[in-house]
Amino acid sequence: MSAIAAVLNRGEPAEVKSVRAMLAAAPHRGTDIEVLSHGRCVLGICNQKEWPESALASEAGVAVAFTGTIDNCDSLVEELERRGLPNTPPIPVQLLLAGFRVFGEEFPNRLRGTFAAILTDGARLWAFRDHVGFRTLFFREDARGCYLATEAKQIVAGAGIPREPDYDVLKRIFYKDYDDSTPSALKGVRRLPKAMLLAAGDNGIVLRRYWQPEALLESARLSEEDVRGRFAELMTQAVARTLTGQDVLSLSGGIDSPAIAAFAAPEYLKLTGNPLPALSFVFPHLPSVDERPYIEMIVNSLGLELHTYEKRADPFDRLREWVDILDGPVPHLWIPDGEEHYRVAKRLGFRTILTGEAAEFVVEMRPFILPHLVAQRRWKALGEQIRVLRAKRRSWKYLGWKVASTFLPGFVEATYTRVLGHRRLSRIPDWLDPRVISEVKARQIVPVRHRWKDNQLRRFTGPGLSIELEADEICQVLCGVQKRMPWADVDLWEFFLSLPAEVKYPYPHRKAIVRGLLRGKVPDPVLDRQDKTFYDDSVKERFRYDELRYWLLEKRHRFDGVNYKRLAKRIEDESFDTVDILWSIDLAKIHAFLDLW
Numbered sequence: 001m002s003a004i005a006a007v008l009n010r011g012e013p014a015e016v017k018s019v020r021a022m023l024a025a026a027p028h029r030g031t032d033i034e035v036l037s038h039g040r041c042v043l044g045i046c047n048q049k050e051w052p053e054s055a056l057a058s059e060a061g062v063a064v065a066f067t068g069t070i071d072n073c074d075s076l077v078e079e080l081e082r083r084g085l086p087n088t089p090p091i092p093v094q095l096l097l098a099g100f101r102v103f104g105e106e107f108p109n110r111l112r113g114t115f116a117a118i119l120t121d122g123a124r125l126w127a128f129r130d131h132v133g134f135r136t137l138f139f140r141e142d143a144r145g146c147y148l149a150t151e152a153k154q155i156v157a158g159a160g161i162p163r164e165p166d167y168d169v170l171k172r173i174f175y176k177d178y179d180d181s182t183p184s185a186l187k188g189v190r191r192l193p194k195a196m197l198l199a200a201g202d203n204g205i206v207l208r209r210y211w212q213p214e215a216l217l218e219s220a221r222l223s224e225e226d227v228r229g230r231f232a233e234l235m236t237q238a239v240a241r242t243l244t245g246q247d248v249l250s251l252s253g254g255i256d257s258p259a260i261a262a263f264a265a266p267e268y269l270k271l272t273g274n275p276l277p278a279l280s281f282v283f284p285h286l287p288s289v290d291e292r293p294y295i296e297m298i299v300n301s302l303g304l305e306l307h308t309y310e311k312r313a314d315p316f317d318r319l320r321e322w323v324d325i326l327d328g329p330v331p332h333l334w335i336p337d338g339e340e341h342y343r344v345a346k347r348l349g350f351r352t353i354l355t356g357e358a359a360e361f362v363v364e365m366r367p368f369i370l371p372h373l374v375a376q377r378r379w380k381a382l383g384e385q386i387r388v389l390r391a392k393r394r395s396w397k398y399l400g401w402k403v404a405s406t407f408l409p410g411f412v413e414a415t416y417t418r419v420l421g422h423r424r425l426s427r428i429p430d431w432l433d434p435r436v437i438s439e440v441k442a443r444q445i446v447p448v449r450h451r452w453k454d455n456q457l458r459r460f461t462g463p464g465l466s467i468e469l470e471a472d473e474i475c476q477v478l479c480g481v482q483k484r485m486p487w488a489d490v491d492l493w494e495f496f497l498s499l500p501a502e503v504k505y506p507y508p509h510r511k512a513i514v515r516g517l518l519r520g521k522v523p524d525p526v527l528d529r530q531d532k533t534f535y536d537d538s539v540k541e542r543f544r545y546d547e548l549r550y551w552l553l554e555k556r557h558r559f560d561g562v563n564y565k566r567l568a569k570r571i572e573d574e575s576f577d578t579v580d581i582l583w584s585i586d587l588a589k590i591h592a593f594l595d596l597w
Contacts, residue, residue: 001029001030001048001051001053001473001476001477001482002029002030002045002046002047002048002051002052002053002054002067003023003026003029003030003045003046003054003067003149003150003151003154004043004044004045004054004065004066004067004116004117004118004148004149004150005019005022005023005043005044005045005065005147005148005149005150005154005158006019006041006042006043006044006065006118006120006125006127006146006147006148006149007019007022007041007042007145007146007147007148007158008040008041008120008124008125008145008146008200009040009041009144009145010040010143010144010145010202012040013037013039013040013042014037014040014041014042014145015042016035016037016042018042018147018158019035019042019043019044019158020033020035020044021157021158022044022147022149022154022155022157022158023044023045023046023149023154024157025151025153025154025156025157025158026046026150026151026153026154028325028474028477028478029046029048029150029151029477030046030047030048030049030052030054031046031048032046032047032048032049032052033045033046034046034056035056036056036058036063036065038058038063038120038121038122039120039121039122039123040122040123040145041063041120041122041123041125043056043063043064043065043118043120044056044065045065045066045067050480051480053067053068053069054066054067055067055091055092055093056093057093057094057097058097059094059097060097060101061121061122062097062100062101062119062120062121063119063120063122064093064096064097064117064118064119064120065117065118065119066092066093066096066115066116066117066118067115067116067117067135067150068092068113068114068115068116068130068134068135069092069113069114069115070092070095070111070112070113070115071112071113071241071242071489072110072111072112072113072241073090073091073092073095074090076090076095076099076110076111077089077090077095079110080095080098080099080102083102084102085098085101085102092115096117096119097119099111100119100126105126105197105199105208105210106210108128108197108210108211109131109210109211111130112241112489112490112491113130113241114130114132114134114135114484115129115130115135116128116129116130116135116136116137116150117129118137118148123201123202124199124200124201125146125148125198125199125200125201126197126198126199126200127139127148127192127197127198127200128192128195128196128197128198128210129192129194129195129196130194130195131194131195131211131460131490132194132195132358132469132488132490132493133180133193133194133195133466133469133470134469134473134485134488135150135473136150136151136191136192136470136473137149137150137191137192137198138150138151138152138154138155138184138189138190138191138192139155139189139190139192139198139205140155140159140161140188140189140190141200141204141205142159145200146200146205147159148192148198151327151474152184152185152186152189152191152327152328153186153327155184155186155188155189156186156188156189159188161187161188162187163186164186164187164597165185165186165187165328165593165594165596165597166183166184166185166186166187166188169182169183169184169185169187169328170185170328170329170559170590170593170594171559171560173185173328173329173330173331173467173590174329174331174559174586174587174590175436175437175440175561176331176440177440177443177444178467180193180194180466181193182467184327184328185327185328185329185593186327186328189327191466192207193207193209193466194466195209195210195211195460196208196209196210197209197210211460213457213460213493213494213497214453214457216494216497216498217453217456217457217497217498218498218499218500218501219498220495220498220499220500221500222499222503227499227503227513227517228517230495231495231517232263232517234489234491234492234495235259235263235486235492236263236267237489237491237492238263238486238487238489238491238492239260239263239264239267239354239486240267241486241489242264242352242354242484242486243264243267243268243271243352243354244351244352245271245272246349246350246351246352247264247268247276247277247350247351247352247353247354248277248278248279248307248345248348248350248352248353248354249261249264249276249277249278249279249304249353249354249355250278250279250280250341250353250354250355250356251278251279251280251295251298251299251304251306252280252291252294252295252356252533253291253292253293253294253295253298253526253529253533254291254294254356254526254529254532254533255356255359255511255514255515255518255522255526255527255529256356256357256359256360256487257355257356258298258302258356258518258522258523258526259356259359259487259514259518259521259522260354260355260356260486260487261276261278261298261302261304261522262302262518262521262522263486263521264276264354264486265302265303265304274305275303275304275305276302276304276305277304277305277306277307277348277350278295278298278299278304278305278306278307279307279308279309279341279344279345279348279350279353280292280295280306280307280308281308281309281310281311281341282295282308282309282310283310283311283537283538284310286537286538286541288536288537289533289534289535289536289537289538291533292308294525294526294529295308297523297525297526298522298523298526301522301523307344307348309340309344311337311340311538311542312340312542313334313336313337313339313340313542314336314542314544314547315334315336315337315542315543315585316336316544316547316548316551316585316588317336318336319547319551319588319589319592320592320595320596322335322336322592323589323592323593323596324593324596325474325478326470326471326474328593329586329589329590329592329593330467330468330470330471330589331467331468331586331589332468332582332586333468333471333472334585335471335472335475338472338475338476339475339478339479341353342475342476342479342480342481342483343479345481346479346480346481350481351480351481351482352481352482352483352484353481353482353483353484354483354484354485354486355483355484355485356485356487357485357487357488358485358487358488359487359511359514361459361488362487362488362492362493362496363496363504363511363513363514364510364511365455365456365459366505366508367451367452367455368448368451368452368455369385369452369501369505369508370382370385370386370399370402370403370406371402371403371405371406371448371449371451371452372449372451372452372453372501373385373501373502374403374406375406375449378501378502381500381501381502382403384502385502385507385508386399388507388508389508392508405448406448406449407448407449408448409447410445410446410447410448413445413448414442414443414445415442417438417441417442417445418438418439418442427579428579428583429567429570429579429580429583429584430566430570431562431563431564431566431567431570431580432561432562432563432583433561433562433563436560436561437561452501456497457497460493460497499513510530510532515527515528536578539578539581539582540578540581543576543581543585545571545574545576547588548571548584548585548588549571551588551591551592551595552564552567552571552584552587552588552591553567553568553571555591555594555595557590557591557594557595559587559590559591562587567584
């Protein structure tokens with residue numbers, strides 16, 4: 001795992017030492033540093049000697065810095081040959097140089113994989129990261145020029161600005177009010193959104209989205225047999241792209257990771273001659289969250305090689321150190337859990353970890369389908385949805401409200417949410433100001449007629465996975481592994497996006513289409529599960545009130561919207577439920593980050 005950086009000055013050539021300082025600011029990315037001066041721009045890369053993923057190159061007046069993996073090198077070579085560029089090596093930097101000559105700024109959309117790149121002709125600069133946002137890029141523009149780098153701390157080092165927190169960003173992070181373009185928690189550093197092309201020159205910076213997934217929405221007209229065949233083809237391609245021969249699958253007893261196993265196991269056997277290894281965490285002493293019976297059923301059915309461990313990670317472990325290296329707090333994600341999992345995989349000799357993550361975003365964004373069908377006047381599909389919901393004993397009152405809500409103006413609901421919405425917020429702690437959260441929710445309201453479309457696309461064009469992915473990638477770097485998510489393969493994701501709503505969600509059951517597509521490949525008891533494992537007992541078991549007292553009550557910081565008097569009483573009573581625990585740990589991360597100053 002590695003990093004890239006660049007400085008483009010406006011009036012004079014950039015200094016090599018600035019780029020070297022940027023790369024040196026994140027030594028965990030590697031200490032093998034190379035730089036390339038090209039006109040008024042300096043590009044740089046750093047690599048870990050045991051895992052070089054970055055490269056520099058220049059040709060025909062253009063230079064490039066690249067980090068990551070391109071999964072479709074062979075098909076890109078064939079396409080370039082058809083366009084009159086024969087003998088292009090299947091090497092990322094060479095493909096980028098050739099691809100930009102042929103396709104210009106449209107080329108990034110043709111790439112597949114996890115990557116970030118910066119190109120320059122010496123006077124201008126272009127930068128982008130992959131469609132989903134697995135690889136990171138941050139940037140800053142000031143009077144001197146433009147700075148780009150893999151991590152926010154590298155921008156601070158190169159631009160010579162103070163390293164200080166941005167309180168407004170911290171508030172947005174804590175109250176889940178961030179989007180894909182929310183700046184870094186380090187003041188003065190901006191995040192390059194996923195699937196976005198940055199162009200910089202003498203006239204400043206312009207951002208343009210290079211991927212337009214909304215054009216694909218409900219565009220396919222496929223038979224049931226065609227859907228099944230296309231899914232099998234794309235899922236096979238997705239897992240084949242991620243396999244390296246040193247792989248392990250993170251396996252649970254749900255549907256998402258067994259789906260990966262069903263397609264990856266035969267591909268891994270062809271690649272290595274061995275059964276696909278699987279790694280699962282188990283809870284022998286907590287039957288309510290232990291999925292081992294389902295896991296073993298999957299392993300026996302697919303012929304996997306199973307490794308297990310008991311999850312013991314402390315969510316407060318090295319909290320200050322983590323927020324420091326991550327350049328800010330990360331909501332939702334417990335980094336120590338990820339570190340424990342990655343280090344177990346590394347000790348077992350694995351380098352790439354396949355997971356079933358992101359499947360929810362691909363196949364389970366079901367809300368608002370009834371208003372969508374009403375707005376589109378697809379009465380037959382609407383009638384079928386209502387028939388199934390009635391069979392599940394949904395009342396006519398409930399269904400009538402769902403249909404009628406199609407015509408509810410968005411400003412009416414937003415006003416209600418601001419004024420009275422806090423009365424409905426039962427899933428937030430009583431030590432948070434509900435008015436703050438109501439205001440956030442009101443600003444995020446989309447008119448009902450457009451919510452289905454927004455819901456389908458927001459993981460592409462909205463916050464999606466960005467902040468969590470960025471932090472998780474740094475954790476992988478420190479542990480010496482790489483995680484891949486076949487469900488997030490762009491071609492597979494685009495396929496599901498193209499399916500009409502009534503095809504993608506034929507019944508109001510969780511992941512109904514996937515259950516059908518996997519029938520015969522994954523054991524029926526797994527596919528027929530109607531329960532979902534929640535890890536509340538494990539969360540409560542590993543939660544420590546003494547650590548919470550230290551971070552939330554013994555520090556000088558006070559955060560807007562938090563009733564610290566009531567919080568102190570709840571901590572003293574040790575009466576937290578799971579919702580309290582999750583919010584309080586996110587707040588502890590905020591305090592730990594502010595404690596750096």
